Amino acid sequence: MADLPALPPVNTSGKKLAVGWFSFTCSEDSTILFTELLNDHLEEWKKFVDFKYLKALKMNNQIEGLDVAFVEGAISSEKQAAELKRIRENAKVLVAIGSCACTGQPSATRNNLFDNEINYKVYWYFSHFDYSHEVKKLEDLVKVDEKVMGCPMNADSFIGTLARSLKTFNII
Ligand code: SF4
Incomplete structure (x- = not known):
């Protein structure tokens, strides 16, 4: 697996990359993969990265002033669409993580069902939860600056994106 390119032992830039990690409709496998990467790299990365929003691991999260928002999952409700737009407004760069975020699939499989294939179980979900039609x-909803493809995400691509961001924002 690729690693971040030769990180200096000490952060001399005086700043950290402000990062948020968000998850919408999906199996959250990329979140699991991300936490596995943190198992190996947290001590090294946290000198250079401020994980401001990471609900899988933190109680206190802050969405304002993000440099990079990593967003996993597809959008399946109006509430999620509004949350995504709020993330976009608060992040300089937005990266779609995994196939569901990048292409909609496989989370969007139900879009392809014909009316006669939508059985009462599916209707029950539509009527009891805040799901949008598609x-x-x-x-489809916001500008996406970069994509990390894969189901789950390709870990090397993710690390490459993180490394580029550290350079772009003059952290390293
Ligand atoms: S892209 Fe694959 S692994 Fe990621 S959330 Fe969607 S189904 Fe799960």
């Missing part, structure tokens, strides 16, 4: 990929 499941959408992130790009």
